[in-house]
Amino acid sequence: xxxxxxxxxxxxxxxxxxxxxxxxxxxxxxxxxxxxxxxxxxxxxxxxxxxxxxxxxxxxxxxxxxxxxxxxxxxxxxxxxxxxxxxxxxxxxxxxxxxxxxxxxxxxxxxxxxxxxxxxxxxxxxxxxxxxxxxxxxxxxxxxxxxxxxxxxxxxxxxxxxxxxxxxxxxxxxxxxxxxxxxxxxxxxxxxxxxxxxxxxxxxxxxxxxxxxxxxxxxxxxxxxxxxxxxxxxxxxxxxxxxxxxxxxxxxxxxxxxxxxxxxxxxxxxxxxxxxxxxxxxxxxxxxxxxxxxxxxxxxxxxxxxxxxxxxxxxxxxxxxxxxxxxxxxxxxxxxxxxxxxxxxxxxxxxxxxxxxxxxxxxxxxxxxxxxxxxxxxxxxxxxxxxxxxxxxxxxxxxxxxxxxxxxxxxxxxxxxxxxxxxxxxxxxxxxxxxxxxxxxxxxxxxxxxxxxxxxxxxxxxxxxxxxxxxxxxxxxxxxxxxxxxxxxxxxxxxxxx
Amino acid sequence: xxxxxxxxxxxxxxxxxxxxxxxxxxxxxxxxxxxxxxxxxxxxxxxxxxxxxxxxxxxxxxxxxxxxxxxxxxxxxxxxxxxxxxxxxxxxxxxxxxxxxxxxxxxxxxxxxxxxxxxxxxxxxxxxxxxxxxxxxxxxxxxxxxxxxxxxxxxxxxxxxxxxxxxxxxxxxxxxxxxxxxxxxxxxxxxxxxxxxxxxxxxxxxxxxxxxxxxxxxxxxxxxxxxxxxxxxxxxxxxxxxxxxxxxxxxxxxxxxxxxxxxxxxxxxxxxxxxxxxxxxxxxxxxxxxxxxxxxxxxxxxxxxxxxxxxxxxxxxxxxxxxxxxxxxxxxxxxxxxxxxxxxxxxxxxxxxxxxxxxxxxxxxxxxx
Numbered sequence: 001x002x003x004x005x006x007x008x009x010x011x012x013x014x015x016x017x018x019x020x021x022x023x024x025x026x027x028x029x030x031x032x033x034x035x036x037x038x039x040x041x042x043x044x045x046x047x048x049x050x051x052x053x054x055x056x057x058x059x060x061x062x063x064x065x066x067x068x069x070x071x072x073x074x075x076x077x078x079x080x081x082x083x084x085x086x087x088x089x090x091x092x093x094x095x096x097x098x099x100x101x102x103x104x105x106x107x108x109x110x111x112x113x114x115x116x117x118x119x120x121x122x123x124x125x126x127x128x129x130x131x132x133x134x135x136x137x138x139x140x141x142x143x144x145x146x147x148x149x150x151x152x153x154x155x156x157x158x159x160x161x162x163x164x165x166x167x168x169x170x171x172x173x174x175x176x177x178x179x180x181x182x183x184x185x186x187x188x189x190x191x192x193x194x195x196x197x198x199x200x201x202x203x204x205x206x207x208x209x210x211x212x213x214x215x216x217x218x219x220x221x222x223x224x225x226x227x228x229x230x231x232x233x234x235x236x237x238x239x240x241x242x243x244x245x246x247x248x249x250x251x252x253x254x255x256x257x258x259x260x261x262x263x264x265x266x267x268x269x270x271x272x273x274x275x276x277x278x279x280x281x282x283x284x285x286x287x288x289x290x291x292x293x294x295x296x297x298x299x300x301x302x303x304x305x306x307x308x309x310x311x312x313x314x315x316x317x318x319x320x321x322x323x324x325x326x327x328x329x330x331x332x333x334x335x336x337x338x339x340x341x342x343x344x345x346x347x348x349x350x351x352x353x354x355x356x357x358x359x360x361x362x363x364x365x366x367x368x369x370x371x372x373x374x375x376x377x378x379x380x381x382x383x384x385x386x387x388x389x390x391x392x393x394x395x396x397x398x399x400x401x402x403x404x405x406x407x408x409x410x411x412x413x414x415x416x417x418x419x420x421x422x423x424x425x426x427x428x429x430x431x432x433x434x435x436x437x438x439x440x441x442x443x444x445x446x447x448x449x450x451x452x453x454x455x456x457x458x459x460x461x462x463x464x465x466x467x468x469x470x471x472x473x474x475x476x477x478x479x480x481x482x483x484x485x486x487x488x489x490x491x492x493x494x495x496x497x498x
Numbered sequence: 499x500x501x502x503x504x505x506x507x508x509x510x511x512x513x514x515x516x517x518x519x520x521x522x523x524x525x526x527x528x529x530x531x532x533x534x535x536x537x538x539x540x541x542x543x544x545x546x547x548x549x550x551x552x553x554x555x556x557x558x559x560x561x562x563x564x565x566x567x568x569x570x571x572x573x574x575x576x577x578x579x580x581x582x583x584x585x586x587x588x589x590x591x592x593x594x595x596x597x598x599x600x601x602x603x604x605x606x607x608x609x610x611x612x613x614x615x616x617x618x619x620x621x622x623x624x625x626x627x628x629x630x631x632x633x634x635x636x637x638x639x640x641x642x643x644x645x646x647x648x649x650x651x652x653x654x655x656x657x658x659x660x661x662x663x664x665x666x667x668x669x670x671x672x673x674x675x676x677x678x679x680x681x682x683x684x685x686x687x688x689x690x691x692x693x694x695x696x697x698x699x700x701x702x703x704x705x706x707x708x709x710x711x712x713x714x715x716x717x718x719x720x721x722x723x724x725x726x727x728x729x730x731x732x733x734x735x736x737x738x739x740x741x742x743x744x745x746x747x748x749x750x751x752x753x754x755x756x757x758x759x760x761x762x763x764x765x766x767x768x769x770x771x772x773x774x775x776x777x778x779x780x781x782x783x784x785x786x787x788x789x790x791x792x793x794x795x796x797x798x799x800x801x802x803x804x805x806x807x808x809x810x811x812x813x814x815x816x817x818x819x820x821x822x823x824x825x826x827x828x829x830x831x832x833x834x835x836x837x838x839x840x841x842x843x844x845x846x847x848x849x850x851x852x853x854x855x856x857x858x859x860x861x862x863x864x865x866x867x
Contacts, residue, residue, distance in 0.1 A: 131836040162570045166588050167836040176587055180580035183572040226843045296838040299572070318839050323572045335839030366573040375580055 008380045009041040009096055011122075013088075013113040014103035015076050017046035017064065021277055023301050024104050024129050027160075027184055029058070034373030036060050040380075041438055043095050045088070047077045047109060061439025065091055069109065079108045081413050085116040086424045092120055093433040099380055101125045102154075105132065105168075106142060111149050115410070118153035118390060119417040123383045125376075126150060127158040127182075128168045131298045131319050144403065146172040148410040152398035155383040158182050158376065160299040161320030167298075173402070182375045183324075185367040186304040193310030193356035194285035202288065202356070206348045212243045213344065214287030214311065216275060216302060217294070219250030224293030224316060229255050230337040231293075233263040235344055242348065243268050247275035247283050284309045288354070289347045293340055297321050303330065308363040310356025314347040316340060329359060392418055591834045600826055605819035607778065610785040611716040612814050614770060617785075617792035618762040619707050619735075620807050624795040625758060626742050629751050633798060639754040646761055647673070650769035657772040677757065684753035691744035699741045706738035710763070719767050721775050726767060735763040 012032060016024040032042040042062060047069035048054075056064045067087060069077040092100070100117035102110030105128050114124050126149075133139045150157055150172040157172075157179045159165040169176050194200065203209035213235070217223040229252075235242055246256060246269065253271065260269050275283045280302075284290065290306035292315040299320045306313050307329050314331040315321050316339070322332055331350070333343030388394075395414055400407035566577055568584045628634045651669070691699055715728035739759030743752040774781040789811050797804040 131838075133837055134832045161572055163835050166591070166834065170588070170591070170832060170834075176583040177581050181572070182580055222838065224839075224841075227841055230843065295841070296836070298836075316839065319836055320572070323570055326571070326573055336841045337843075379580070 006381060006384065007040055008035075008377065008384065009098045010035065010380070011043055011045055011092060011095065011097045011100045011113075011117075012103065013045045013100060013107075013110045015047055015071065015107035015109045016104055017044055018058075019049050019052055020075055023184065023299075026277070026301065027127075027129065028103055029062075030185065030187065030369040031373055031376060032062050033060060034369045035377065036062060036439075037370070038373060038377060039441065040377065041095070043091070043097075045091060045109070045113070047071055047075075057439075063095075063436075063439070067109075074106075076106055077109045079112070081112065082416055082420055084112070085119070085417050085420050088113055088116050089120060089421055089424055090428070090433060092117070092122065093430055094436045096435060097122060099123045099125065099384065101127065101380075103127045104129050105146055106130070111145060114149050114153045115414055116417050116421070118395065119414065119421050121390065123156075123380075123386065124154045125156045125158065125379060125383055126154045127160070128164060129160055129298055131164060131167050131296055132171060134171070143171040144406045145410075148399055148402040148406050150174060151402050152395050152410070152414075155386050155388060156180065156379045158379060160184050161323050163320040163323065164298040180375070180379050182372055182379070183367070184299050184301050184304075185369045185372045186301060186308055186363070187369065188308045188360065188364040188367065191281045191284070191305045191308035191360075193360050195357065200286060200288070202351070202354065204352050206239075206241070206351050208241065210241050210243060211239070211289065211348055211351055212245060212287035213289045213291050214245050214247070214284055214306070215291050215293075216247040216280060216283060216306075217292065218248050219246075219252040219256065221252065222295055223250075223252075224295050224335070224340075225250075225252035225255060227293045227295075227316075227335070227337055227340055228291070229259040231340045231344065232256075232269060233259060233265065234341055236263070236265055236268050238345070239348060243270070245270050245272060245283070245287055247272045247280075249274040280305060281309055284311060288312060288351050289314060289344070291340075291344060291347075292316065292321075293335075294318055294321070295335055300324060304363060304367055308360050308367075310354070310360050312347045312350050312354050314340075314343045316343075325363075329362070588834070591832065593833075594829060594831050595833055597829060597831050600823050602819055602823050605822055606815060607782075608716075608720055609815050609819055610782065611719040611770075611774075612711075613785050613811050614719065614788050615711060615714050615716065616807070616811065616814070617788040618766065619711060620792040621788075621795050622735075622739060622755075622759050622762050623703075623707070623742070624792070624799055626746065626755050627799040628795070629746060629755070631799070636748065636750040636754045639758065640750075643754065643757050643761060646758075647765070650761070650765055653769040654772055657776040658768075676760065680756050680760065681753050684749045684756070687740055687743055687756060688746065688749045688752040689744070691741055694741075694744075696745060699745060703738040703741050706734040706741070710735040710738065715767075719770050719774060721771055732763060735759065739763075 010032075012028050014024060014028055016022060017028055018025055028044060032044060035042050037060070044062065044064045046064065046066060048066040053066045053068060056066065058064060067084060069080075069084065072078040091097075100113055100122045102114050102124070103126075104110060110126070114126060117124050132142065134143065146168075150168075151174065157168065157174060159168050159179055159181050160183055162181055165176070165179050165181050168174065169179055200212065201209075203211055215228065219225050232244060236244070244265075256269075256271060260266055260271070272283070284306055288311060290303070290311040290313045292300060292303055292313070294300060294316055295318060297319040300315065303313050303315055303321065303324050307325055312331070313325060313329060314333065316335040317332040318335050321330075324330070331343045331347045333339040392415070396411045399411045399414065402410070568576060568578055568582065568586075570584070570586065625634075625639065629636065629639065710731050713728055713731035713734065715723070715726055715731065717723045718726045718728075736759060739756055743755040743759075746752045746755060770781075770784065773784050789808075793804045793808050796807055
């Protein structure tokens with residue numbers, strides 16, 4: 001077992017990172033923290049979010065490059081193919097990177113970085129976080145791009161669930177054994193059941209005492225809000241002691257408001273609006289049953305969070321959801337109104353038998369970011385040992401295997417990327433690029449042998465597992481805690497804008 | 499890390515990531531995936547478990563009793579490497595589920611709607627040519643328009659069992675509004691394109707006519723759907739007619755041309771739909787009459803154009819359906835557990851004015867197909 005025997009110097013690239021919120025952002029942050037904890041070097045590259053531009057440091061010296069790229073659709077940056085190859089080269093040189101890890105299939109930044117990293121001679125790992133269909137025009141286009149990039153440039157692919165792996169293997173025509181399944185995890189120390197004195201009483205008889213259902217997701221079509229709006233009136237009618245808390249915001253909020261007004265449920269269904277992630281646990285423990293009505297989901301982190309917080313979980317059985325929790329912790333339903341209604345009723349029946357603390361301890365054994373980081377590092381080890389022929393002709397051959405037209409297009413892009421980087425090499429040789437000093441290692445390096453989660457200590461940032469987004473947004477820096485701009489770094493004159 | 503340690507254990511031996519240089523395997527797998535996607539008989543619906551076998555040669559474990567069973571779960575540490583491929587891989591993949599098998603003659607019958615629409619376009623194009631050449635006058639054309647209007651109105655009343663607009667008074671009022679409106683606007687329409695060169699007008703009109711044919715809602719005429727959609731298509735046709743009408747010599751001619759275009763593109767689909775619903779032979783006869791009339795109208799103006807139109811009618815009616823039916827062999831619609839669920843959601847739940855309604859409206863549509 002190569003336990004951190006080899007230090008990897010990883011550049012994580014994705015369009016999605018804090019201050020934006022979501023599963024991918026959380027995954028990158030937690031994975032980076034745990035990798036740093038294990039003694040690897042990690043920097044994150046993403047595009048600028050408003051004022052959040054330039055270089056920032058997060059907890060434990062996780063350096064984040066916010067590149068001046070323009071997001072154009074759902075925070076994906078505008079595809080420029082060659083636009084930032086030189087910038088990426090400078091970053092990789094400065095950080096002496098050995099490996100590039102792209103995240104999320106529809107992050108243009110990540111896909112472009114994979115091409116350029118391959119031209120730079122780095123090893124490339126790619127994590128796909130989502131499920132896609134095969135039929136609509138957007139999916140067909142994206143699948144072609146994936147086929148070319150994942151087939152030709154990427155050395156190792158990671159998916160977050162087995163269903164996601166099946167999907168990615170089909171979309172990118174990869175050999176199944178080249179794709180590893182490493183699930184997301186949840187910082188279970190943040191999602192604990194509420195055991196304080198003022199906690200919500202846990203009902204013994206769901207027909208006589210109050211039961212609170214909790215919904216927490218973006219209010220969009222894909223999260224099944226339409227289904228929910230069909231089911232909620234029926235649930236409220238059949239169970240007079242049920243109340244519903246809905247957290248989150250989005251275009252479907254009006255629909256819920258209309259349904260609540262039509263059925264006179266104002267006193268029983270509460271729309272709480274957006275709930276920031278750091279308050280998610282406090283929101284969840286106000287209820288007994290967590291309801292997820294998603295229509296598609298690669299790996300639903302919210303389910304694990306709710307289970308860790310001790311709630312009874314009910315979800316539509318879509319995508320990777322059935323893999324996430326053992327059957328005694330989750331009620332799986334058909335993605336239909338009748339199915340969801342029946343599932344919610346079963347979950348309400350389960351409420352008196354629920355043991356929140358017991359469930360929390362079990363979930364703690366199941367998911368741990370350190371475990372995820374170890375398994376990811378194992379993929380890095382394998383990739384670093386790979387001796388695939390990455391010469392230009394071999395790459396071009398692999399591109400052509402993805403299809404005649406798309407292969408030719410990406411072959412041209414790769415050729416131009418190689419030429420551009422050669423030019424950059426001549427223009428700005430490696431010796432002319434400042435090397436950024438590494439953040440001093442403060443921890444003894446964690447080992448990976450710790451016996452499946454729980455045992456190994458998570459990084460010491462429990463109180464601050466998500467960076468202070470408010471401060472990042474406002475652009476003010478405070479030393480010591482969250483974001484520190486590079487200029488504040490004391491040792492070495494490396495405060496140069498890249 | 500039980501999982502990682504296990505990579506030295508029993509089941510792990512052959513599982514080296516194939517990305518590491520084993521190009522042969524990679525190609526085999528790719529072609530295997532491909533061959534399967536294409537060779538699968540399209541009419542055979544059901545699970546294609548063979549893909550799992552084809553995609554993962556040599557990765558299925560010998561089923562000993564003592565061997566731990568792999569489970570498709572994430573919550574449990576399992577003694578298998580992360581890139582383990584079980585024989586159940588892609589078990590729930592379904593190829594060509596719920597894809598209807600098309601047959602030739604029904605497709606030919608459905609194609610008649612396209613022929614009718616093409617005939618309308620050709621007729622609307624030929625009439626201004628006749629007017630310009632002086633082979634007919636605006637009064638004859640207006641008379642023809644009146645006859646067409648009455649015929650269509652009678653068709654709807656007799657076959658549809660309902661009067662257009664609900665009652666006779668409302669129908670008449672709508673007619674008067676339509677005709678009066680166009681008549682009132684005709685001086686404006688007449689001078690609208692005076693400053694535009696004829697080349698541009700013709701080029702634009704041809705492009706708009708093509709757009710009209712491409713975007714037209716043929717399902718409505720074929721009685722597949724109950725509501726005429728395709729406002730863009732109608733707008734393209736009307737705009738083309740207005741452009742062409744601006745080239746006429748008198749305002750009366752402009753009026754007649756626009757009126758004819760409105761009747762052909764806006765009103766005639768309703769009458770044709772009733773004919774199609776009432777009787778298929780009548781529908782076929784109507785199609786033949788329309789195609790013949792359009793050819794005859796175009797012939798004096800441009801014999802070559804008329805020939806090309808007749809030829810394209812034959813192609814649309816006979817060749818295109820054959821190509822569509824044959825092309826079905828190549829269809830490989832892949833679906834599986836990763837697909838977005840499409841629950842049935844009653845339409846009254848759709849929010850009326852929000853932008854998100856589009857996505858929601860797509861759902862029942864998807865479940866229908």
